[in-house]
Amino acid sequence: MPSMxxxxxADFAFGGVVAAAVSAFQLGFRRNFANWPVLxxxxxxxxxxxxxxxxxxxxxxxxxxxxxxASSLPQGGLALYVGVTEWITLSVASIHLRLEDDIRLGMLExxxxxxxxxxxxxxxxxxxxxxxxxxxxxxxxLLALAxxxxxxxxxxxxxxxxxxxxxxxxxxxxxxxxVGLAAFWVRRVLPPYIIVQKIWFLLGGLFAPISLYPAWFxxxxxxxxxxxxxxxxxxxxIAPSLAGFVDALVAQILWLVLLGGLVALIWRAGLRKVLxxxx
Amino acid sequence: xxxxxxxxxxxxxRTSLMDRTNFVLNSAGMVLNDIFFLILxxxxxxxxxQVGGWGLHDVARLLGIIMLVxxxxxxxxxxxxxxxxxxxxxxxxxxxxxxxxxxxxxxxRESIATAxxxxxxxxxxxxxxxxxxxxxxxxxxxxxxxxxxxxxxSAIAYASMAFWFTGARSxxxxxxxxxxxxxxxxxxxxxxxxxxxxxSLLPAGFIVLTPVAFLRNPSAGTFTIIATSTLxxxxxxxxxxxxxxxxxxxxxxxxx
Amino acid sequence: MAILSVExxxxxxxxxxxxxxxxGLFDRDIRTVKAVTGISFEIAERERVAIIGPNGAGKSTTxxxxxxxxxPTDGAAAVLGFxxxxxxxxxxxxxxxxxxxxxxxxxxxxxxxxxALLRRIYDVDQATFDRRLNQLVERFGLGPILDxxxxxxxxxxxxxxxxxxxxxHGPSLLFLDEPTxxxxxxxxxxxxxxxxxxxxxxxxTVVLTSHDTRDIELVCDRVIVINEGRIVVDQPTDQLRxxxxxxxxxxxxxxxxxxxxxxxxxxRRTSEPHLSVFEVDTRATRVDAVVEAALAKGGIEDITIExxxxxxxxxxxxxxxxxx
Numbered sequence: 001m002p003s004m005x006x007x008x009x010a011d012f013a014f015g016g017v018v019a020a021a022v023s024a025f026q027l028g029f030r031r032n033f034a035n036w037p038v039l040x041x042x043x044x045x046x047x048x049x050x051x052x053x054x055x056x057x058x059x060x061x062x063x064x065x066x067x068x069x070a071s072s073l074p075q076g077g078l079a080l081y082v083g084v085t086e087w088i089t090l091s092v093a094s095i096h097l098r099l100e101d102d103i104r105l106g107m108l109e110x111x112x113x114x115x116x117x118x119x120x121x122x123x124x125x126x127x128x129x130x131x132x133x134x135x136x137x138x139x140x141x142l143l144a145l146a147x148x149x150x151x152x153x154x155x156x157x158x159x160x161x162x163x164x165x166x167x168x169x170x171x172x173x174x175x176x177x178x179v180g181l182a183a184f185w186v187r188r189v190l191p192p193y194i195i196v197q198k199i200w201f202l203l204g205g206l207f208a209p210i211s212l213y214p215a216w217f218x219x220x221x222x223x224x225x226x227x228x229x230x231x232x233x234x235x236x237x238i239a240p241s242l243a244g245f246v247d248a249l250v251a252q253i254l255w256l257v258l259l260g261g262l263v264a265l266i267w268r269a270g271l272r273k274v275l276x277x278x279x
Numbered sequence: 280x281x282x283x284x285x286x287x288x289x290x291x292x293r294t295s296l297m298d299r300t301n302f303v304l305n306s307a308g309m310v311l312n313d314i315f316f317l318i319l320x321x322x323x324x325x326x327x328x329q330v331g332g333w334g335l336h337d338v339a340r341l342l343g344i345i346m347l348v349x350x351x352x353x354x355x356x357x358x359x360x361x362x363x364x365x366x367x368x369x370x371x372x373x374x375x376x377x378x379x380x381x382x383x384x385x386x387x388r389e390s391i392a393t394a395x396x397x398x399x400x401x402x403x404x405x406x407x408x409x410x411x412x413x414x415x416x417x418x419x420x421x422x423x424x425x426x427x428x429x430x431x432x433s434a435i436a437y438a439s440m441a442f443w444f445t446g447a448r449s450x451x452x453x454x455x456x457x458x459x460x461x462x463x464x465x466x467x468x469x470x471x472x473x474x475x476x477x478x479s480l481l482p483a484g485f486i487v488l489t490p491v492a493f494l495r496n497p498s499a500g501t502f503t504i505i506a507t508s509t510l511x512x513x514x515x516x517x518x519x520x521x522x523x524x525x526x527x528x529x530x531x532x533x534x535x
Numbered sequence: 536m537a538i539l540s541v542e543x544x545x546x547x548x549x550x551x552x553x554x555x556x557x558x559g560l561f562d563r564d565i566r567t568v569k570a571v572t573g574i575s576f577e578i579a580e581r582e583r584v585a586i587i588g589p590n591g592a593g594k595s596t597t598x599x600x601x602x603x604x605x606x607p608t609d610g611a612a613a614v615l616g617f618x619x620x621x622x623x624x625x626x627x628x629x630x631x632x633x634x635x636x637x638x639x640x641x642x643x644x645x646x647x648x649x650x651a652l653l654r655r656i657y658d659v660d661q662a663t664f665d666r667r668l669n670q671l672v673e674r675f676g677l678g679p680i681l682d683x684x685x686x687x688x689x690x691x692x693x694x695x696x697x698x699x700x701x702x703x704h705g706p707s708l709l710f711l712d713e714p715t716x717x718x719x720x721x722x723x724x725x726x727x728x729x730x731x732x733x734x735x736x737x738x739x740t741v742v743l744t745s746h747d748t749r750d751i752e753l754v755c756d757r758v759i760v761i762n763e764g765r766i767v768v769d770q771p772t773d774q775l776r777x778x779x780x781x782x783x784x785x786x787x788x789x790x791x792x793x794x795x796x797x798x799x800x801x802x803r804r805t806s807e808p809h810l811s812v813f814e815v816d817t818r819a820t821r822v823d824a825v826v827e828a829a830l831a832k833g834g835i836e837d838i839t840i841e842x843x844x845x846x847x848x849x850x851x852x853x854x855x856x857x858x859x
Contacts, residue, residue: 065329190304202315283656293648294643369637379656531548
């Protein structure tokens with residue numbers, strides 16, 4: 001029947017790919033809420049980690065030792081900064097484990113038979129998963145912040161963070177996706193995962209803003225995707241400004257495109273290897 | 280009792296080392312992880328010199344002790360980590376048909392391969408960065424024995440919740456992680472509520488903080504605190520576990 | 536002389552039923568399940584007794600109370616002179632327990648290592664241990680598999696190792712909970728032969744639960760049927776066999792739409808085109824005679840011979856007793 005043709009073809013077209021990705025995103029999102037005790041546990045971990053890190057930075061900024069970096073700390077200390085960076089990193093879904101499982105256990109074939117791009121589906125699912133975590137942890141953070149009686153940054157900072165935070169998490173998902181695809185070449189992705197994660201935390205400024213690092217180190221960190229993913233959103237808690245926000249947004253979008261392209265290249269290379277040699 | 284435990288844990292250790300690749304990867308992963316935290320603290324003290332009177336030496340002692348505590352617990356009492364899940368799976372049944380005490384059997388059920396990496400790093404940390412001399416060895420050993428005892432005792436207490444709630448399966452592990460988290464930061468930062476928690480529910484205060492104070496300035500008073508708290512946490516864990524076991528044997532714990 | 540006696544043994548489980556969702560945190564509903572409702576029986580030395588019944592009948596609960604794992608709500612029991620739930624450890628040295636669905640072996644290592652650990656757990660001296668292990672290994676034909684990791688063994692080999700593990704300390708009473716579950720026919724047969732021969736030679740008393748009517752027929756000389764927490768029947772296997780156990784189901788797939796068999800003790804259970812199920816009372820006609828008669832008709836494509844499922848046997852016993 002001719003009238004059926006356009007719909008059938010649409011499945012292979014751009015709209016169909018997007019629809020499938022949206023559906024994968026929703027799946028990842030819902031899975032988190034269906035498994036709410038795990039999400040609660042994660043939120044609790046976040047709050048306990050924050051209790052400790054807040055205690056650390058509050059102590060440092062309360063003593064303000066002369067002749068140390070303490071003089072360059074912001075007025076309210078770094079508690080809110082770390083609150084944002086931890087929020088982003090704890091929200092990133094473990095896409096590397098899922099990719100490793102699929103690749104190593106030979107589960108790729110059934111996916112490759114499907115008409116939608118496998119990698120995009122997986123990434124969309126992980127993004128949905130991360131979005132649910134962002135919401136859950138974000139709610140916990142706002143509640144804890146309200147109860148703590150801490151001085152708040154201007155309201156606009158929260159708007160900036162609400163935009164930059166999720167993009168930062170998306171960058172994290174892409175970074176871990178790249179790590180997961182290493183399974184095409186290495187037996188276990190654990191070693192590359194640990195290395196990349198630590199570099200991410202260090203260059204991204206998870207525990208302290210990279211602006212406190214020595215100048216040469218800051219110079220390296222700031223031009224990395226890691227800084228765009230966590231330092232830049234976190235910095236909005238310390239120094240919120242429209243200019244800073246726009247710069248951060250531009251950097252994030254740039255890295256989103258670059259990392260997305262890089263992950264796609266790794267995927268193609270891996271797939272070629274599989275098609276040539278088998279898993 | 281001790282030969283049985285030794286035979287039991289020896290089997291668990293051999294099992295944990297069966298998969299060589301996994302063992303090497305996991306241990307190496309732990310070493311990388313620990314080096315990362317060392318770098319962070321190094322940078323931190325380069326920038327801020329000290330926090331509440333704690334310097335790099337103190338933090339190195341703290342990290343060295345907690346890594347060794349985790350290492351000893353993991354290698355020799357590794358069953359602590361999944362104890363709640365083990366209880367809820369009903370695995371105690373088979374142990375109850377055998378004549379030896381249940382708790383040691385549960386602790387010797389597993390040995391954790393990654394713990395070896397922590398052990399290597401802990402020793403390295405204490406030797407290289409902690410500013411200790413060989414004469415401190417007895418004090419270090421004492422803190423390790425007490426710290427490990429309190430750490431494992433607390434984990435047993437958390438796991439014993441499984442006798443009361445099925446939700447303890449993952450919650451007990453979370454609490455153990457929180458205890459570790461609290462034990463990885465300088466004691467001087469805690470005040471108010473966090474300090475209360477660090478000396479009660481998540482006893483970092485007794486596992487590492489007081490021991491670090493003891494290493495800095497060994498005194499009868501600090502020693503008494505460490506010894507008393509060790510006894511207290513052991514009694515508490517034993518009491519909770521046995522109260523739970525009684526419930527279990529009355530069929531009040533849903534398993535399966 | 537009775538080495539195991541049970542008097543009005545009762546076990547209630549209380550559990551909290553939570554309503555799904557958050558409201559369940561506040562809204563609780565406490566329920567009591569009567570798992571065992573006052574059973575009494577005695578088992579003599581060297582007897583081999585099967586406790587059977589459908590799922591949830593109270594078999595496992597009874598076994599757990601008798602081995603000292605579980606405290607009863609009410610009632611009394613003496614096992615080898617001990618009150619199991621009060622003198623658990625003393626009793627443990629004298630009993631062997633196998634849970635068919637759970638392993639007590641370290642699966643990554645060869646069984647030999649687990650056995651060595653059990654020697655320490657039960658405080659068996661090395662010489663006695665070596666003698667027993669050699670004997671068991673020989674009797675069970677375990678020699679070639681003793682040094683292979685347990686996880687590489689077949690289920691049947693593994694179960695043989697489980698049973699050996701429970702015998703190393705020389706128990707005089709053996710509790711076997713579903714010892715043949717999941718095994719294939721030859722493995723089941725090997726386990727049954729071993730239990731019967733070993734227990735006979737060593738003078739051990741055996742209490743087993745099973746879902747398989749053959750386990751009971753071939754291993755046990757007495758059967759206790761439990762249903763809904765109470766004893767329905769307690770009689771010698773011979774007696775029960777005559778009434779309920781000597782039946783087989785023979786299924787014939789045929790080219791012809793229907794097969795008719797006119798033999799004594801053979802009744803048609805169900806049939807659909809090309810498929811007939813006959814119940815055979817083996818006291819009247821042997822199964823091979825039925826198969827022979829069927830093959831003589833020609834056009835038989837497939838034959839299956841099965842035992843009636845335990846649920847059916849128990850129901851039949853239950854109905855017969857209620858009618859009485």
